[in-house]
Structures are given as C-alpha cells and as structure tokens.
Amino acid sequence: MISSSAAVGLTALILVYALFKRSTRPSLSMIRGPPSPSFIFGNLLELFQRPVGEAEFAWQSQYGNVVRFKSILGGDQLFISDAKALRKILNIAGDNYVKPHSQNVLKRMLAGKGLFWANGEVHKRQKSILLPGFGSKECKAFLPIFKDCADSISTKWMETIESSNSQGVVINVLDRLSRGALDAMCHAAFDVQLNTIQDDSHPLGRKYRNYLLVRDLFAVPSAEQIFMQASLKYIPEGIVMWLIENGPGSRLARMRDVTNVVSDLGKEMVQERATALLESKGDTGIFTLLIKANMDANAKKRLSDEELLAQIHTLLLAGQESIGTTTSFILLELARNPKIQSMLRDEIRRTEATTRERGSPHLTATDLEAMPYLNAVLKEGLRFHPIGTTSLRMAMHDDILPLSKPILGVSGEMIHEVRVSKGTEIMISISAYNRDKDLWGEDAHEFKPDRWLDGTMDGKESPGVGVYANLMSFYSGPQACIGWRFALIELQAFLSTLVGKFEFAMTDKAERIVRMPMFVMGSMVEGEFDRGVQMPLAVSLASQNSEL
Numbered sequence: 001m002i003s004s005s006a007a008v009g010l011t012a013l014i015l016v017y018a019l020f021k022r023s024t025r026p027s028l029s030m031i032r033g034p035p036s037p038s039f040i041f042g043n044l045l046e047l048f049q050r051p052v053g054e055a056e057f058a059w060q061s062q063y064g065n066v067v068r069f070k071s072i073l074g075g076d077q078l079f080i081s082d083a084k085a086l087r088k089i090l091n092i093a094g095d096n097y098v099k100p101h102s103q104n105v106l107k108r109m110l111a112g113k114g115l116f117w118a119n120g121e122v123h124k125r126q127k128s129i130l131l132p133g134f135g136s137k138e139c140k141a142f143l144p145i146f147k148d149c150a151d152s153i154s155t156k157w158m159e160t161i162e163s164s165n166s167q168g169v170v171i172n173v174l175d176r177l178s179r180g181a182l183d184a185m186c187h188a189a190f191d192v193q194l195n196t197i198q199d200d201s202h203p204l205g206r207k208y209r210n211y212l213l214v215r216d217l218f219a220v221p222s223a224e225q226i227f228m229q230a231s232l233k234y235i236p237e238g239i240v241m242w243l244i245e246n247g248p249g250s251r252l253a254r255m256r257d258v259t260n261v262v263s264d265l266g267k268e269m270v271q272e273r274a275t276a277l278l279e280s281k282g283d284t285g286i287f288t289l290l291i292k293a294n295m296d297a298n299a300k301k302r303l304s305d306e307e308l309l310a311q312i313h314t315l316l317l318a319g320q321e322s323i324g325t326t327t328s329f330i331l332l333e334l335a336r337n338p339k340i341q342s343m344l345r346d347e348i349r350r351t352e353a354t355t356r357e358r359g360s361p362h363l364t365a366t367d368l369e370a371m372p373y374l375n376a377v378l379k380e381g382l383r384f385h386p387i388g389t390t391s392l393r394m395a396m397h398d399d400i401l402p403l404s405k406p407i408l409g410v411s412g413e414m415i416h417e418v419r420v421s422k423g424t425e426i427m428i429s430i431s432a433y434n435r436d437k438d439l440w441g442e443d444a445h446e447f448k449p450d451r452w453l454d455g456t457m458d459g460k461e462s463p464g465v466g467v468y469a470n471l472m473s474f475y476s477g478p479q480a481c482i483g484w485r486f487a488l489i490e491l492q493a494f495l496s497t498l499v500g501k502f503e504f505a506m507t508d509k510a511e512r513i514v515r516m517p518m519f520v521m522g523s524m525v526e527g528e529f530d531r532g533v534q535m536p537l538a539v540s541l542a543s544q545n546s547e548l
C-alpha cells in the first residue's frame with residue numbers, strides 16, 4: 001500500500017515540478033478565457049464534475065472558438081473548437097500533436113498498446129493493418145449481424161412489455177443496447193457469439209458492460225481524482241504505469257480485473273482460431289488481418305503478441321460503449337420530439353413496404369443509405385450528442401494555428417492566428433465544434449434533423465474536418481475513428497428496427513437525464529448518480545398506423 005506520507009511527498013514533488021515547468025513555458029496570455037476559481041484545480045472541476053457542454057458552450061459563446069483555461073496549479077491550456085485550427089492540428093500537422101502521456105497511461109491500462117494509445121509510426125503501422133477490415137464493402141457485409149442483434153433486443157423488450165400486462169413499460173434502454181453492441185462487435189470482428197442480450201452470464205458481458213461508465217470507474221470523479229489525473233503529465237510514464245498496475249483503490253482494481261478477463265478471452269480466441277484463419281486465403285475479416293499481421297515475417301508490418309491482444313481489447317471497448325450510448329441518446333431525442341419520431345417511423349414503414357414488394361425480407365444496406373430522414377436523424381444525433389466530447393493533444397514543436405474566425409484578445413485586439421509553443425496542451429472540443437453557430441446555424445443548440453434536408457447546410461464552405469458529414473463526432477485526420485462506417489451501418493440497423501417496432505416516450509427520470517463527462521459521455525439521472533448510467537424511457541409497441 002502507498003502510505004499517506006508517500007502521497008503527500010508525491011504531491012509536493014508534483015507541485016514543485018509543475019511550477020518549474022510552467023515558468024519555462026511561453027504564456028498564452030493574449031487569449032481570453034474564464035476566470036479560474038482555484039489555483040489548485042483551475043477550471044477542471046467545471047469541466048469534469050458538471051454536465052457536458054455546460055462550461056464549454058458558455059466559454060464558446062463568450063470567448064469564441066479558442067479559449068485559454070486553467071489546468072491544475074495555474075497551468076494554461078487551450079480549448080479549441082475552431083474548424084481551421086482543428087484541421088491544422090488533426091489533418092495537416094498531425095505528427096506535431098500527440099496524445100499526451102497523461103491520457104495515454106490510462107488508455108494503455110484500459111486497452112493496452114493498441115490504436116487508442118499509439119502515436120507516430122507505431123500508430124501508422126497498427127492502423128494500416130486494420131484499415132482493410134473497415135472498408136465500406138466489409139462493413140456493409142456486417143448488416144445481417146447488426147440486424148440479428150437489433151431483433152434480439154426487440155424480442156427482449158417485447159417480452160418485458162407483454163409480462164407487464166400494460167401498454168407500455170419503463171425500460172432502461174441503455175442496458176440491452178450496450179449488450180447488443182457488445183454482441184455485434186464480437187460477432188462481426190471475431191466471429192464469437194456472446195449472446196449477452198439474452199443471457200448475462202458470460203463473464204465478459206457482466207464485467208465489461210458499462211465498464212467505463214459506472215460510478216466506480218470514471219463517473220463524476222472527485223476533486224482529488226481530477227487533480228491526480230491532471231498531474232500524471234508531470235510524472236514519468238514508467239512510474240505512472242507501475243502505480244496503475246500495482247496501486248491500491250477500487251477503480252484501479254476494477255480496471256485490472258476487466259483487463260484480465262479480456263486478455264483471457266483474447267488469448268483463448270487466438271489459440272482456437274489462429275491456425276484456421278491463417279490458412280484462409282483472401283479473407284479480410286478483422287480477426288484474420290490481426291492474426292496474419294501477428295505472424296508477418298516483416299518486422300515493420302508485424303503486430304506483437306501484446307499489440308494483438310491490445311487491438312482486440314480496443315475494438316471491444318470502442319465498439320460497445322459508443323454504439324449503445326449513441327443509440328440511447330438518439331432514442332431520448334425521439335422521445336422528446338414525438339413528431340420527429342413519427343416521421344422517422346413513417347419512413348421506415350414505407351421503405352419496409354417497398355422492400356417487401358420486391359420480395360426482400362429485410363432492408364438492405366442500399367435501402368438504409370437511401371432513407372433521407374433516417375440519415376438526417378442519425379447525423380443530427382451524432383452532432384448533438386457526440387459521445388467522445390473532448391480529446392487532448394500536446395504540441396511537440398512551436399506552431400501557428402490559423403483561425404476560421406478571429407477572436408478578441410485580452411487587450412481588445414483581434415487575433416487571426418494562435419501561436420502555440422512546444423508542450424502546450426490542447427483540449428479539442430468535439431462537442432463545441434458540433435454546436436458552432438457559424439457552421440450549423442443560429443439554432444445549433446436545437447435537435448433538428450431537418451437542418452440536413454431543408455437546404456440549411458447547402459452552400460456552406462466545407463470546414464475540411466471530420467470523416468462524415470463535416471462532423472467531428474468521429475474525429476478527424478489520420479487518428480479518426482476507424483469504425484465510423486461500421487458504426488453508421490450498426491446505428492442504421494438498430495434505429496430502423498427499434499423505431500419501426502416501438503414507440504419511445506419521456507418518463508420522469510428521462511426528464512432528469514444529464515450528460516456526464518466520463519471516458520465517453522454517459523447518461524445519468526439527476527438525483528440517482530449512485531445508480532450509474534441509465535436511459536429510462538417509456539417503451540410501448542408502436543401502432544401499425546403511425547402517419548401523422
């Protein structure tokens with residue numbers, strides 16, 4: 001156990017080192033930003049203990065898309081949501097902006113030395129191995145798997161409604177959606193059928209579900225936890241990793257526990273399947289790509305054993321949390337906006353009817369792609385509720401960031417470009433970019449799928465960031481989400497199936513949903529934070545005739 005005097009000593013060392021480092025770094029003092037309520041915590045408590053967007057949107061509205069705020073011990077950090085600056089950081093000069101080790105140690109602990117963690121050449125090698133598995137054709141081929149998972153979720157919800165003997169029932173929709181996303185990921189990428197939708201007994205299902213989000217891991221961190229997390233940058237990576245791997249505390253123990261379960265499953269899958277997969281010719285399945293790279297004779301293309309397990313872990317983590325949470329936030333918006341929900345259901349029913357007429361049992365990927373309202377709802381959901389809300393990057397060299405729109409400096413002068421010096425940490429705000437009124441309109445803070453259909457978005461100059469619909473939700477540049485096509489098809493399958501069959505309405509608890517910043521954004525009910533993440537909606541069978 002680490003004694004309290006050792007903790008005090010470590011904190012004192014951090015303090016001295018942080019103050020020394022700060023005095024040697026050129027300041028960003030020309031840039032305006034919010035007053036810091038505390039020298040120790042800076043503005044971090046506003047960002048990490050309050051709902052997502054509360055501080056960010058207020059800063060964006062008052063200071064613009066580049067804001068200086070305080071991290072711990074008076075250190076300056078930049079908060080950026082300006083499209084041109086983001087393009088420079090992520091697309092043009094990506095090699096200069098790396099994931100800082102304060103974040104990377106956690107990512108390494110959560111998912112090993114995989115894509116989430118990797119920087120530079122290691123990242124390029126790892127990504128080039130996996131990319132062929134995430135092409136458009138490859139992802140479309142997963143549609144039957146996604147559809148099966150959506151049908152299984154429907155069956156479970158149907159059983160709950162029938163057993164309640166009432167028209168509708170309150171269901172925490174996030175639960176089965178997360179299980180469905182985990183099952184879909186395992187089946188599509190690794191050909192393993194967990195069936196956690198039906199049965200909660202699989203160890204991975206039980207341990208993994210909502211792993212990142214539950215209260216004992218990342219939800220609503222205490223001030224001390226926020227301080228420790230921010231101070232990791234002042235401690236060498238090796239020491240931090242040792243502390244994470246050996247340190248006391250229930251959060252660390254839980255993280256280690258889950259990592260062990262995933263590693264065991266990964267090793268089992270590799271042992272069982274490696275020989276058969278290696279013999280398969282021309283197979284670009286995700287697991288095959290990983291196994292073949294692990295055996296590659298060329299060291300420059302090889303994936304080590306440790307990296308192979310890390311990719312499995314990374315994909316399970318990324319594929320599950322993201323889809324379950326995004327779908328449940330979109331269902332929340334549909335419950336808040338019955339007219340939008342009804343219009344979407346009408347489009348689903350019309351398309352299903354056409355599909356039946358041509359003798360096809362299910363909507364195909366082409367059908368889903370051709371549904372304007374479904375895709376408008378999806379884009380708006382991703383814009384409004386991007387589950388990865390921020391991402392940290394650190395400048396390796398001095399640089400100049402161009403701006404789409406000048407900002408007012410502290411002395412009243414207009415600033416057209418921002419000078420960043422080596423070591424500057426940048427908080428990329430995905431959520432603020434996605435609400436920038438210059439890009440999305442004066443009603444950017446409204447959930448309005450019509451903006452994608454009524455010409456509002458036409459004729460606007462492309463901001464040049466993002467991989468889908470100019471949104472930052474899947475990030476941008478070489479480190480953008482590898483699974484974005486996979487995610488879109490899965491979201492289309494989940495939404496079209498579930499909204500076609502069920503009607504979603506608000507509940508008292510749903511009125512109290514707040515979006516809390518965790519590793520990814522989570523939905524919690526005000527007054528019930530001790531219950532972790534949830535999305536309690538009233539679910540009933542949708543009437544067969546829903547035309548408005």
Ligand code: HEM
Binds near residue numbers: 127314319326473482
């Ligand atoms: C709605 C769904 C999803 C959203 C909004 C989303 C969002 C993101 C974001 C914002 C990042 C960048 C994180 C950062 O560097 O700070 C990212 C990276 C990543 N995502 Fe997703 N994601 C989604 C679904 C998926 C799925 C389904 C998979 C896997 C099948 C996946 C795999 C990954 C991986 C491996 C990375 C790391 C990529 C790299 O560093 O090159 N994601 N995702």
